[in-house]
Amino acid sequence: MKICAVGQQTDAQRKLLQLFQKRGDEIISGAEDLLPPAEIYFCTTITKPLETMNRGLVILDLRFKMQPDVAAKAIYADICLVLGESDRQTLIEECRCEPARVFVAADNRRVFEIMEQGVRGTLPPAAVPPSPVEATRFSTETLSPEQAMAQIRARLQSIERQADVMLHNYQVQSGVPIVGKFIAWFRRNLTAHLREPYLDPMFKKQVAFNTQIAHELQTLLSMQADLLHRVDKLEQTIFSENDEND
Amino acid sequence: MRFLHVSHQYPPAIGGSEKYIADLSEALAARGHQVDVFTTRATDYHSWRSELPPFERRNGVAVYRFNSFRRRNYMWRMLHFGLRNYWRTRSARYEPFIFWGGGPNSMEMAWAMWQRAKQYDLIHLNCLVYTHVVYGYWIAKKLGLPVVVTPHAHIEQEQTYNIGFQRKVLLGADHIIADTTAERDRFLEIGVNPWQVSVNGVGLDLTAYRHDMDTAAARRKLNLPEDAFVVLFLGRKVRYKGWDLALDAYASLREQFPQLHFLAVGPETDESEKMWTHYQHIPGIHIMGKVSESEKLTALQACDCLMLPSAGEAFGIVFLEAWLMGKPVIGLRTKAIASLVQHGHDGLLAEPGNLADLTTALAHLVTKPQLARQMGQNGRQKVLQHYTTDRIAQKTEAIYMQTLRHHWQKTHQEMNGQR
Numbered sequence: 001m002k003i004c005a006v007g008q009q010t011d012a013q014r015k016l017l018q019l020f021q022k023r024g025d026e027i028i029s030g031a032e033d034l035l036p037p038a039e040i041y042f043c044t045t046i047t048k049p050l051e052t053m054n055r056g057l058v059i060l061d062l063r064f065k066m067q068p069d070v071a072a073k074a075i076y077a078d079i080c081l082v083l084g085e086s087d088r089q090t091l092i093e094e095c096r097c098e099p100a101r102v103f104v105a106a107d108n109r110r111v112f113e114i115m116e117q118g119v120r121g122t123l124p125p126a127a128v129p130p131s132p133v134e135a136t137r138f139s140t141e142t143l144s145p146e147q148a149m150a151q152i153r154a155r156l157q158s159i160e161r162q163a164d165v166m167l168h169n170y171q172v173q174s175g176v177p178i179v180g181k182f183i184a185w186f187r188r189n190l191t192a193h194l195r196e197p198y199l200d201p202m203f204k205k206q207v208a209f210n211t212q213i214a215h216e217l218q219t220l221l222s223m224q225a226d227l228l229h230r231v232d233k234l235e236q237t238i239f240s241e242n243d244e245n246d
Numbered sequence: 247m248r249f250l251h252v253s254h255q256y257p258p259a260i261g262g263s264e265k266y267i268a269d270l271s272e273a274l275a276a277r278g279h280q281v282d283v284f285t286t287r288a289t290d291y292h293s294w295r296s297e298l299p300p301f302e303r304r305n306g307v308a309v310y311r312f313n314s315f316r317r318r319n320y321m322w323r324m325l326h327f328g329l330r331n332y333w334r335t336r337s338a339r340y341e342p343f344i345f346w347g348g349g350p351n352s353m354e355m356a357w358a359m360w361q362r363a364k365q366y367d368l369i370h371l372n373c374l375v376y377t378h379v380v381y382g383y384w385i386a387k388k389l390g391l392p393v394v395v396t397p398h399a400h401i402e403q404e405q406t407y408n409i410g411f412q413r414k415v416l417l418g419a420d421h422i423i424a425d426t427t428a429e430r431d432r433f434l435e436i437g438v439n440p441w442q443v444s445v446n447g448v449g450l451d452l453t454a455y456r457h458d459m460d461t462a463a464a465r466r467k468l469n470l471p472e473d474a475f476v477v478l479f480l481g482r483k484v485r486y487k488g489w490d491l492a493l494d495a496y497a498s499l500r501e502q503f504p505q506l507h508f509l510a511v512g513p514e515t516d517e518s519e520k521m522w523t524h525y526q527h528i529p530g531i532h533i534m535g536k537v538s539e540s541e542k543l544t545a546l547q548a549c550d551c552l553m554l555p556s557a558g559e560a561f562g563i564v565f566l567e568a569w570l571m572g573k574p575v576i577g578l579r580t581k582a583i584a585s586l587v588q589h590g591h592d593g594l595l596a597e598p599g600n601l602a603d604l605t606t607a608l609a610h611l612v613t614k615p616q617l618a619r620q621m622g623q624n625g626r627q628k629v630l631q632h633y634t635t636d637r638i639a640q641k642t643e644a645i646y647m648q649t650l651r652h653h654w655q656k657t658h659q660e661m662n663g664q665r
Contacts, residue, residue: 051643051644051647052247052647053647053651054247054367054647054650054651054654055650055651055654055655055658056651056654056655057651057655058651075640075641075644076644076647076648078648078651078652096445096446096632096637096641098443098444098445100440100441100443101441119655120659121655121656121659125439125440125441128430128434128440130427130431131426131427131428131430131431131581131584131585147613147614150502150503150609150613151606151609151610151613153502154498154499154502154605154606154608154609155602155605155606155609157498157499157501157502157605158494158495158498158601158602158604158605158606159601159602160498161494161497161498161601162494162601
C-alpha cells in the first residue's frame with residue numbers, strides 16, 4: 001500500500017506512519033502543489049491538489065491541531081480524525097462535515113484500524129445522530145397578561161372559525177363527457193337517502209355544538225380577563241395601603 | 247473536471263429545484279469546472295410542452311434542451327391510476343403507469359446521454375420525482391459513470407421518493423445529496439449507505455438579493471399602510487402550500503389586531519381564484535399573482551413576517567429568502583421544515599393541521615414585534631453562515647470529489663480482485 005503524507009506531522013503521526021512502514025507499506029511525502037499517486041493521502045491540512053484529488057482515500061488528521069481554516073476545508077476529506085466529541089460536533093455543525101465521516105480516535109491503534117478498513121472499503125461509518133424532533137409549545141410564561149390574553153383569544157377565534165365542519169359548497173360532479181351530468185345526478189340520488197335524513201342533521205348538530213363550545217370558551221376567557229383585571233386592581237390597592245401604613 | 251447536470255426543467259422555468267440546479271451549475275462553472283446541462287424544453291410540468299430554445303449558454307453553463315412527450319390528460323389518468331393501485335398493492339406492475347404518467351419522457355435526451363455522457367467525469371441527476379432521473383441513472387450505470395442524485399424528496403409524500411424504481415436509484419447511486427437532515431434520516435431508514443449520503447441544502451446567490459428599497463418605500467409601492475403588520479404568503483396558491491390555512495389564521499386575528507394586513511403573492515390556481523370570493527368581506531387582504539424577481543423582493547422587503555404553512559416542502563427556499571431580508575418565518579412542523587427552522591430562534595413552527603397553533607404563532611409575532619425582528623436577524627445570520635450558493639457549491643464540489651474517489655476505489659478493488 002502506498003501512503004502519501006501531506007503537511008507537517010507531529011511525533012505521534014510520524015510514529016503511526018512508521019508502523020505502516022514496518023509492515024512493508026511505502027510512505028512518501030507530498031509537496032504542497034504536487035501530489036504523487038497513492039492509495040491513502042494522510043494529511044494534516046487540505047492543499048489545493050487535495051481539493052481536486054479524484055483517486056485514493058483522503059484522511060485528514062485533526063487530532064493534534066484543529067485550526068479554523070483547515071477545519072473549514074475538512075469537507076474535502078473522506079475521513080476526518082479528531083480527539084474528542086466536542087471537536088466532532090464542531091466539524092459537523094460548523095464545518096458541515098458529514099457525521100458518518102468524522103471519527104473520534106484516541107490512539108494510534110484506532111487510527112491504524114480506520115486506515116486499514118478505509119482503504120479496503122470495510123470501515124463502518126461513524127454514528128449518525130438522528131435530527132431532533134420536538135413538539136411545538138407556545139409558552140405564555142414570558143408574556144405579559146395582556147399578551148397572553150391576546151394569544152389565547154387568537155387561539156379561540158381560530159377554533160371558532162373551524163367550528164363549522166360542513167362542506168357547504170360541495171357538489172357531486174363528474175368530468176366524464178356527455179354522460180357526466182347524468183352520472184352526477186345518479187350519484188346525488190344514490191346517496192341522498194343517507195345524507196338528507198341522517199348525515200346532514202347529525203353534522204348540523206355537531207356544528208351547533210362546536211359553535212356553542214367556542215362561545216362558552218370566549219365567555220370564560222372574558223371572565224378570566226375581568227378577574228385578572230380585578231386582581232391587578234386589588235393588588236395595587238393593597239400595595240398603596242401598605243405604603244401608607246409604612 | 248467535466249460534470250453533466252440532468253434536470254427536468256431549467257430556468258427560465260420557475261421552481262425551487264430548477265433554481266437549485268441553475269445556481270449550482272453556474273457556481274461550479276465559476277469555480278473552473280466545465281458544467282453542461284441536459285434538460286427538457288418545458289417550463290410547465292403540468293404539460294411538459296416544449297417551448298424553450300434547444301441550446302443556450304447561461305452564465306458559463308451550456309444548456310442543451312430536448313423535446314419531450316406532451317403530458318396530456320390520459321397521462322395524468324395513467325399516473326393517478328398507477329399511484330392509487332401502487333400504494334394499495336406495492337406491486338411493480340403499476341410502476342410503468344407511474345413512470346410514463348410522471349414524465350418528462352424525452353427519448354431525445356436519453357439518446358443524447360447515451361451518446362455523449364461518456365465525455366463527462368460525473369453525472370448529477372436532479373429531482374427524483376421525475377422520470378428523467380430513472381433513465382439517466384440507468385444510462386450512467388451502463389456507461390460505468392459515477393452518479394450523484396439530489397432527490398429533493400418531500401418526506402411526508404412517499405410518491406416523491408419511495409416507488410420501486412425510485413428506491414432502486416436511491417440504493418444504487420454513488421452519492422445522494424439530501425436537502426435536510428430529516429431527509430437524510432429517511433434515506434438511512436430505507437437502507438441507503440450512510441457513507442453515500444450528504445446533507446447540503448440549497449443556497450442563495452447573494453448578488454441576486456441586493457435590494458435598495460427600504461420597508462417604507464416597498465410598502466408605498468405595493469399600496470400597503472406604513473404602520474401595518476404585514477403577513478406575507480409567497481408561493482403557488484395550491485392547497486398543499488397552505489395558502490388557505492394562512493388566510494384562515496389571518497382572518498381569525500384581523501378583528502383583534504386591526505393593524506394586520508395579508509399579502510398573498512404567487513401564481514393563482516383555479517381553486518384559489520374560486521376561494522378568494524369567500525374572503526372578500528375580510529379587510530386588509532392584498533393579492534398579487536405571478537410576479538417578477540424584483541417584485542418578489544419588494545414583497546419580501548415590505549412584509550413583517552413570512553407565513554408558509556406548507557405540508558409538502560423538500561427544503562423551503564422561500565424561508566431562506568425571507569431570512570435574507572431579515573424577516574421571521576412561520577411554517578409547519580413537518581420533518582423537513584423542522585430541521586431548517588429553529589422554533590423560537592429564527593421563526594415559529596405550528597403543528598400540522600392545527601390552525602389554533604398557526605394563529606397563536608402569528609399572534610405571538612404581532613404582539614412581540616421586537617422579537618420578530620430579532621428572529622429575522624437570526625435567520626439572516628443563518629443564511630449567511632450556511633446557505634449561500636458559494637458554500638453549497640463548495641460542498642457539492644467536495645461531494646463530487648469524494649464520489650469520484652469512491653468510484654475509483656471500487657473499480658481499483660474490482661480490478662485487483664480480477665487479477
